[in-house]
Amino acid sequence: MQSIQSSAAQAPSHSALQSAALATTQRYARTIETSKRIRWDIDGDVIRGRRFDLSRKFLPDGLSRVDELGFLAPADQRLLSQVQGRTYANIFGLVERYIGVKTLELGQDHAFGDQVALEALVRMADEELKHQELFRRLEAMAAEGMPTGYAFKPDPNDVAAAVLGKSTWAVLGLTLDIELFTQAHYRSSIESDADLCPLWKDVFRFHWMEESQHAVLDELEWRREDARISAAEREQGVSDLIDLVGAVDAILQMQARADAEYVMQVASHRYAPSEQAAVADLVLRAYRFQYIVSGVQEPRFGEVLGELVTPAQMERIGRALAPIVKHVQG
Ligand SMILES: [Fe+2]
Numbered sequence: 001m002q003s004i005q006s007s008a009a010q011a012p013s014h015s016a017l018q019s020a021a022l023a024t025t026q027r028y029a030r031t032i033e034t035s036k037r038i039r040w041d042i043d044g045d046v047i048r049g050r051r052f053d054l055s056r057k058f059l060p061d062g063l064s065r066v067d068e069l070g071f072l073a074p075a076d077q078r079l080l081s082q083v084q085g086r087t088y089a090n091i092f093g094l095v096e097r098y099i100g101v102k103t104l105e106l107g108q109d110h111a112f113g114d115q116v117a118l119e120a121l122v123r124m125a126d127e128e129l130k131h132q133e134l135f136r137r138l139e140a141m142a143a144e145g146m147p148t149g150y151a152f153k154p155d156p157n158d159v160a161a162a163v164l165g166k167s168t169w170a171v172l173g174l175t176l177d178i179e180l181f182t183q184a185h186y187r188s189s190i191e192s193d194a195d196l197c198p199l200w201k202d203v204f205r206f207h208w209m210e211e212s213q214h215a216v217l218d219e220l221e222w223r224r225e226d227a228r229i230s231a232a233e234r235e236q237g238v239s240d241l242i243d244l245v246g247a248v249d250a251i252l253q254m255q256a257r258a259d260a261e262y263v264m265q266v267a268s269h270r271y272a273p274s275e276q277a278a279v280a281d282l283v284l285r286a287y288r289f290q291y292i293v294s295g296v297q298e299p300r301f302g303e304v305l306g307e308l309v310t311p312a313q314m315e316r317i318g319r320a321l322a323p324i325v326k327h328v329q330g
């Protein structure tokens with residue numbers, strides 16, 4: 001009798017469930033309101049007929065870490081910042097391919113249900129399509145103004161197919177990580193740096209404005225998926241998330257090598273082999289910080305992940321990340 005009474009006391013009442021559902025719908029609704037209010041146009045608001053200012057850095061030092069390479073001539077530090085900034089835009093274009101497809105798929109779950117959630121996800125998919133177009137335009141503009149030889153290595157469709165082969169739980173974890181670091185980078189380094197190329201800086205200001213809503217939606221969808229799956233599926237989700245981080249790291253290793261080689265080829269003069277190796281290591285450390293470590297270190301990411309996984313699963317994720325974190329910390 002005692003146990004029946006206590007379990008009845010623990011079960012949420014019908015009205016509690018209804019008010020929780022209402023609160024969730026209101027969170028989706030707020031992203032729609034903000035999305036409508038801040039919506040921007042690629043040409044009218046962001047590019048406005050401008051070109052990149054190649055006399056200035058693109059990515060701030062806090063992210064590019066080029067200021068750690070004291071032997072690099074100032075012009076080559078600037079070039080390395082611009083190349084990292086070019087890759088930064090291309091990486092967003094890359095991940096937005098899979099994020100857009102996944103968002104459309106998640107929207108299907110709401111198709112005959114919460115129409116507010118459906119609208120929020122449709123808007124997010126639409127924004128990611130616009131962002132991809134923006135980043136394609138930027139790559140074409142960068143190619144016009146910068147020395148030839150740069151190559152962005154990963155193919156968006158190949159990466160999307162590989163990512164989307166993993167469980168939705170893991171894909172949403174990776175996506176929340178990405179959409180949180182997008183905001184963190186803007187707030188912590190890009191916004192406050194007055195010396196960056198104005199167009200590059202504006203791109204990431206406008207991008208940040210729309211990504212803030214995406215992170216809210218990622219979290220809502222991740223929690224919804226988490227509530228739906230079994231403990232065994234979550235355990236598989238943790239393994240998939242670790243695999244996805246490994247796949248991201250493989251892409252970063254490939255692109256860091258390509259970018260470091262390109263910069264060394266077009267630099268103001270020939271650097272010694274030991275200096276070239278230091279540039280290659282710096283670029284990989286910077287990319288691992290930008291695309292993996294800065295996201296998982298975001299407090300919100302840790303809070304949500306901590307609520308969804310067991311302490312043992314958290315430890316497993318921490319162990320998988322440890323070598324990357326160690327390299328970033330130098
Ligand atoms: Fe985006």
Ligand SMILES: [Fe+2]
Nearest residue numbers: 128179211214
């Ligand atoms: Fe996004």
